[in-house]
Amino acid sequence: MSDAALIEASLIALDGREAAMRDLLFDRFLARFPERRAIFIHIDATSVRMTDETLQWLYGLAQDRKWVWSQVAELVFNHRNYGELRQDEYDVFVDFAIDALRDTIDTWDAATEGAWRRQAASLKTLIARARAEWAASPLAFS
Numbered sequence: 001m002s003d004a005a006l007i008e009a010s011l012i013a014l015d016g017r018e019a020a021m022r023d024l025l026f027d028r029f030l031a032r033f034p035e036r037r038a039i040f041i042h043i044d045a046t047s048v049r050m051t052d053e054t055l056q057w058l059y060g061l062a063q064d065r066k067w068v069w070s071q072v073a074e075l076v077f078n079h080r081n082y083g084e085l086r087q088d089e090y091d092v093f094v095d096f097a098i099d100a101l102r103d104t105i106d107t108w109d110a111a112t113e114g115a116w117r118r119q120a121a122s123l124k125t126l127i128a129r130a131r132a133e134w135a136a137s138p139l140a141f142s
């Protein structure tokens with residue numbers, strides 16, 4: 001089965017349990033980076049968007065969708081509003097999103113794990129590229 005098909009099957013299995021997955025993700029993420037708790041002002045709304053977009057991008061990458069790059073670039077730029085976020089924070093968020101999905105749904109196997117982690121590696125590379133490009137841009141100081 002393709003990565004896209006495996007990822008799609010996990011997303012279907014998540015139906016109706018999104019809130020439980022988000023709670024797991026944000027509890028673990030903020031336990032890892034407790035100093036970031038204060039910058040989440042509207043966490044009920046934000047956690048929905050941050051989780052949904054992460055999953056959608058991973059699915060989009062598995063389908064080789066070109067729109068993922070422009071969304072990542074925009075998001076990394078906008079996130080400068082929240083301070084100097086580090087690459088390891090993005091990486092952990094992506095990893096924990098997949099962990100939370102795995103721990104929420106009933107069906108998970110080695111092929112599914114491989115599909116998600118492969119796309120996660122691509123997403124982290126895109127985030128790193130966006131961070132580097134913005135850092136080199138004149139806009140970085142405006």
Ligand code: HEM
Pocket residue numbers: 036039040041042043046049050051053054075079082085089090093094
């Ligand atoms: C792949 C990773 C991430 C995705 C897809 C993502 C996505 C988003 C989205 C869509 C929003 C809402 C923006 C809006 O409504 O205009 C948001 C807000 C926010 N994000 Fe992220 N984000 C990611 C990683 C991170 C990381 C690593 C941090 C912090 C360490 C972070 C901190 C925040 C904060 C503080 C807000 C605003 C929170 C609030 O007002 O409650 N994000 N993010």
